[in-house]
Amino acid sequence: MLGIALSFYVGRSVSPTWQVSEVSLGVEIVDPGKAISAADSQLWELRGQTLTGVPVQTEECVRVEDADGQVEYFSLVPRKHWGYWSFLPAVMAVALCFITREPITALSGGILTGALLMNQYDVTGQILIPALATKSGAGILILYLWFLGGIMGLWSRNGAAQAFAELMTRHCVRGPVSARLVAWFLGVLFFQGGTLSTVLVGTTVRPVADKERVSHEELSYIVDSTASPIAVLLPFNAWPFYVQSLIFLPGVAFLATESDRIGFFMATVPLSFYAILAVLFTLLLCFDKLPFLSPAMKRAIVRSRETGELDRAGSQPLLAKELEGSDTPDDYRPSAFEFFIPLGLIIGVAVGTHIFLGSPNVHWAFGSALLVAFFITLIRGMSLENAVGGLTEGLKGVVYGSVVLLLAIVIGRISRETGGGVYLMDVFAGSLPFWVLPVLFQVLTMLIAFSTGTSFGTFAVSLPLVMPLAWATGLEAGLAHPQLYLSICFAAVINGSVYGDQCSPISDTTVLSSMATGCDLMDHVKTQIVPASVAALIAGTGWTIIALFCS
Template identity: 75%
Template structure:
C-alpha cells in the first residue's frame, strides 16, 4: 500500500495514443471521421508522452494521393509504465499467499486506487463499479438468478434426482462422470460464463456422487469453456473479434464476412485451445501424464476418503447447496431439473440466433420463474419454496462478492494501462519468427493481470495485426496470410490462457463457484497442465512460421 501511494504521488502517468484502422465501408465510421489536419491527436499517435492535447478519442480520415482514403480511430490511453501492473501483481500474489480471495482482491483494489489518486475508494471505485451494467449484471445473474435456481433444485431434490438418473443410466464411475462434464463443455460451445455455469451446475451433483474432486471438475469445466469457443466459433466471439482485426490495405479483411471467414480459417492454428481440450479428455481417462502434485493429491484424496475439497478449503459454494433437503411428503422429479435447464439453453441459443448474442439474464430469469412455479404446482408450500430460494441466495453470496471484486480489480488493471505499455515497448523491430511467441507471452501476461480475454483482445489485436501484416510484406513472404493467421492465433490463444489461469478472472471464479471448489485450489491445480499446453503451442507456432516463407 505504501509503495502504491508513493508511486502515485511521485510518478506522473504517460499517455499513448492508440491508432486503429477502421472499416471505411462502415458508414458510421465515415460520418464521425474528421480530416487529419483538424485532428488534435494525429501528431501524437504511436508514441508515449507526458501530455496529450485532448483525452477524448477521435475518428480521423486520411486522404491518399490516388483518391482513396483511410479511416482510423485515435484513443488516448495513460499508463504508469511497469508500475501499471502493481495492483494486479498485489492481488494475484496475495491470492497465492493467503488463499483468501476477498482480502487479496480488496488489497489489489486499494493499491490501484492509491496509484491512480482515487482516495475515496467507496465513492470513486466501488459504487461506480456497482452502478455499471456488468456490476449490476453480476448481482442479478449470479446472486439472484443462479443462487435462486440452485436453491430451488436443492430444496425440491431435482439435482439429486438428476444425479441418480445419470448414475443409473449412463455413469459407471469416475471416468464416465468426468466424460459427461467434458462432453457438456464441448456441447455448450458459447464459452465464457454461460458454459462454466451450465456445465458446473449440471454435472456437480453427478460428480459429487462419484467422488470426483472439485479441483478435477473445475479444471474440466474451465478448460472446455473459452478454449472450445475458439475451436467452434459459431458464437458471439467471432462477431466481437472481427471488429478488431481490420487491417488497412489487406483486401481479404475488407468486410465483416471476410473477417469472420479469416477467424474460422485460423481455427486449425489454435494449438493451445486444442491441447487444453485434449488434456481434459486425457484427464477423464486418467491418461494425462503431467497432472502436477496438487491435482494428483486431489484425486487420491477424493477417491480414498470421499473428501471433495482439501481440509481447510474455502469452497465458493455453501455446503447447504451440495445436499438435497425436500420437505416431508414431497416427491422429487428429474423433470424439475430438465425443464429449467432446457429453458436456459433454449432461450440463450434462441436469442443468440435471433439477436447475435445470447441473453443470459433472460435465460436464467425465465428458468428461475418456471422452476419456482413448477415446484409450487407439484405441491410444495410457498414457505418451503421461498426457504429454498433464500438458502440459494445465501449460498452464493461469498462467490458473488469474489466475482464482483474480481471484475473491479480487472477494470482497475485495465485503466492503469499495463497492456498498452507492454505493447508499446515490445512492438518494435524483432526477428519475424519471434513475433508469434512474443505476442503469445504478452497477451498471456496481460490477460492474467487483468482477468479478461476480451479486454486483452481489444488492446492487442489492433496493434498486432498491422505489425504482423507489415512484417510479412516487408520480408516478401510467400504466404503472408498464413503468417498473419499464426500471429492472430497466438494472440487469442495467449489471451485465453491468461484469462483461464488468472485468479482475478470472472470465468475462473465462476468455474470454482459452479463446481463448489476453493478458488485458489482451482488455480493452483489448473495452472500446471495449462502452462504445458501453452509451451507446446508456442513451439508449434514458431515452427509454423517457417511454412509462411
C-alpha cells in the same frame, strides 16, 4: 502494507505516460457525421508520440482521404500507462491470492493498490461505484446472485439435483470416468464459451460428480478448460463478430470486409494449438491418462476416491455447503423432470436468442428457468414458505462467490486503466526476428490476460497493435507465405489471451468455474495451471516451427 506504501509513493512521484492509439475503422462507419477531418483533429499529429501531459481531446473519429478520393476512418484514443508500475495492482492481487489463499483480501489489496497508484483516494466513490454501477455490474448481480443462487437453492430444496444425479447414475454414469465424461461432453456441447458454459455445465454435472467422488478440483478444471477453448474451436458464437472489428488492416485485401475478417478467424481454427490441447487434456483426464498433473491434483484425486472428501481440508469453497446436498421436505417427492425442464429452458432460450438475436441472452435463459422451476415446485405441492426458503438459501449460498466475482471485475478494470497492456506492446514492438514474434505475442497476451482477468479486453488492447506489426514484419522479411504468418500471429494472440484468462485467479470464468462446482478458488487455480502451461508451451513451439516454414 509494503505494497500499499509502494503504490502510494509511485502514485505521488511518477506521472503517467500518454500515447495516442490508432485503430482503423475501415471505409464505412455507422455515423460518418461524427467523423472529423485529419486537419481538424487534435490527436492525428500526436500518433506514435510519447506524451507527458494529458491530451486535450479524449477520443476522436477521424476521416482521411487519399489521392484517389478513397476515405478511411480511424479511431484515435489516448491511452496512459505508468511503465512497469502499471502491473502493481495485478501483481498485488495475484500474489496475495497465492499467499493468503483468501480471494476477498487479495482482490481488495489489489484494488486499494490501484486506487493509490492512480491518486484516487476515494476508493468507494471513484473506484467501486463506477465499476459496479454499470450495466455489466448489475448484470452480474442479477444473474449470479439472484438467478443462479435462486435456481440452485430451489434444486436443493425440491431435490431435483439429487434426483437428476440418481437418474444419471442409473442410466449413464458408472463411476468417476463416466461422470467426468458427461462434464466434458456438456462443455463441448455448450460451445458459446465464457460465463454461460461454466455456470451451466458446473451446476448440471456437480450433483452427478459429487455422487461418484469426483473431486471439485477435477470438475472445475474440466468445466473451465472446455469453456473458452471450445469457443475458439467451434466459433459459431459472438467471438468472431467481436474480434473482426479489431483486425482490419488497410490495404490488405483478404481482410477488407467484415465477412473476410470473420472468414479469416474461422480459417485460423486449425492453428489454435493451445485450445486444441486444452480440450484434449481434459479428455485425457477423464480417462485418467493425463501425464501433466500437478501434485495438488494428484492428491485431490486420491483424497476424493479413498475418503469421499471432495474438497481439501481447510479449503474455502465458493459454494456454500448447504447447496451441495438436498433439504427436501418430508412430504415432497423429488422428480428429475424438475431439473430437466429448467435446464432445457436455459439451453433453449440461450441458443434461440443466439440464432434470432445474434447473441445468447443469458439473463433471459436463467430468469425464465428460475420462474418455471419455482412454479413447478408450487404446482407439485410444496408450500410457498418452503419454496421461498429454498430461494433465500440459494441466495445466501452464492453471496461469497458473487462478492469475489464483483471484486474481480473491479480489479480487472483497474488493471486496464493503469495501461499494462499498452506498456508491454510499446516495449516489445520493435525490430525482432520474424519467427520470435508469435511466441512473444503469446507470452505478452498471456501476461495481459492473467493480470486483467479478461480475454476480450486483451483482444481489444493487443490485436490493433499486433496485426499491423505482424503484417509489416512478414513483408519486410520477404516471407513466401505472409498470410499464413499473419494467421499464426493472430492465433497466438487469441490462444494466449484464453490461457491468461483461464488461469487468472481474478478472471470471471475462473471464479464462476469454482463457484458452480463448489471448489476453492486457489485450489482450482493451482491444479489447473500446470496442464494449461504445458499446453501453452507445446502450442508456442508449434507456432515457432510453422513460422520458420513461412520463409
